[in-house]
Amino acid sequence: MAEVHGSCDDRFGAVRDALGQHLDGDELGASIAVDLDGERVVDVWGGYRDEERTTPWTEDTIVNVWSTTKTVLSLAALMLVDRGELDVDAPVGDYWPEFSAKGKKDVLVRHLMSHTSGVSGWDPPFTVEDMYDWTTSTERLAQQRPWWEPGTASGYHANNQGHLVGELIRRITGRTFKQFVAEEIAGPVGADFQVGCAEKDWHRVAPVVPPPPMDIDFAALDQTSPLFRTFTGPVASAAAANSPDWRNADMGALNGHSNARGVLQIMRAVTLGGETGGVRLLSQPTIDLIFREQADGVDLVLGVPFRFGIGFGLTPSAAVPYLPEGRVCFWGGWGGSLIVMDLDRRLTFSYMMNRMAPGIVGSDRSQAYFEAAFSAAVG
16 A cells, blocks of 8 residues: 555544555545544645656645635635624625626625625636736626626636635735735644745645546537536636646635645634634634525536535535535535535544546545545544
8 A cells, every 4th residue: 555644543544544545546646634623633645746756745745726725715704704894795896896887786795605696707708817817807807797696596606706705805904815814814823825826835836637628518508608608717727727827826716725734724713613723713603604505506507416605515415425414514626625624523624636536526535535534533
């Protein structure tokens, strides 16, 4: 079995073993971290940063975590809610007046946070590179019409949620999302997490390895559908995540860089009543907002059933049936990274990797690791 490094409570040995087995198979490099009741019981890593298997994945290796970034984005917005600076039931236009244009005056903050705003991508033409220009990309979102009636259904805001919620954060605090995370979240709680990636850290980044092509025949789709418009505005590029321009950008939906330990250190605040690293980020009433269901049905973009609360996916979810029911919220990143906050069992699970699997949320690998962790936690 492949060598796995780090620490693992004896009770959670099956997690270490599962990682070792997958590193002998479909995994290239990865890290897993688990917190149970405030104690980090798993912090393991192994494999390689590169496809040539010349550079080991080490304790401080970080990787682009794709949409797992959205969980930190939602946490940041909830922190402003906790401070009384943001109201999830208020119109977005109260904070960002220009956004009220073109039939969006009734779009609420919680619609942005739950993928129900009707603005799940950019009208064409729009490229990945266009996302790097914050001013132009947010202005274009403000001038769009919704693609469906806001609040009536979810349509995953795959690429642009970071621009939508991030602009609210900027309007309220005067700081970019990247700055807010560094100064208000990652820095204070001691987490190795950053939006984008500073050049001084590029030497420890594991480049992402693209997944197989998505099994979608775009030519056969209705070009007015939210699915087509979201996935072509812009067309996603896994390879772009390995570029300097991507790493320099501020994209709260897509370009967080971290590892399992870094994401866990932040997001366990949700599981543990609002506190992590000796710092209180949220109060319990604000955490409770997460579980206000906003949508439950087939997502107009992802094409599978999801339940969304305010800022996170909720269980039970047919798309990730291996996650337990109860006060459980989660999300993950393209290729399989996953962060799960199980408040009932005070369990936080985090998995980040560089070889991307098929699918949008979760993978066979993330399922195997989570099931091993959950079994140990409840056994």
